[in-house]
Amino acid sequence: TAAIRKMIYTTNAVEGYHRQVRKITKTKGVFPTNHALYKLVYLAYRNIRKKWTMPLANWGQTAQQLAIKFGDRFKIM
Numbered sequence: 001t002a003a004i005r006k007m008i009y010t011t012n013a014v015e016g017y018h019r020q021v022r023k024i025t026k027t028k029g030v031f032p033t034n035h036a037l038y039k040l041v042y043l044a045y046r047n048i049r050k051k052w053t054m055p056l057a058n059w060g061q062t063a064q065q066l067a068i069k070f071g072d073r074f075k076i077m
Contacts, residue, residue, distance in 0.1 A: 003062045004069075020048050
């Protein structure tokens with residue numbers, strides 16, 4: 001339905017996460033080791049996670065529609 005589609009397209013967390021990690025890593029030239037890159041991405045993740053506090057818009061309506069469409073795989077708490 002429209003509410004489900006809107007939620008998926010407006011809250012693409014993967015793209016948002018990638019954009020923020022890319023913003024941090026693009027300013028660094030070369031990483032001496034893979035471990036250095038992993039550490040930078042982990043530290044970036046910790047900072048990004050703190051900013052993601054906003055709840056999803058219209059989640060109640062969307063959750064109800066998901067429960068109707070995928071009743072056996074989606075449970076409303």
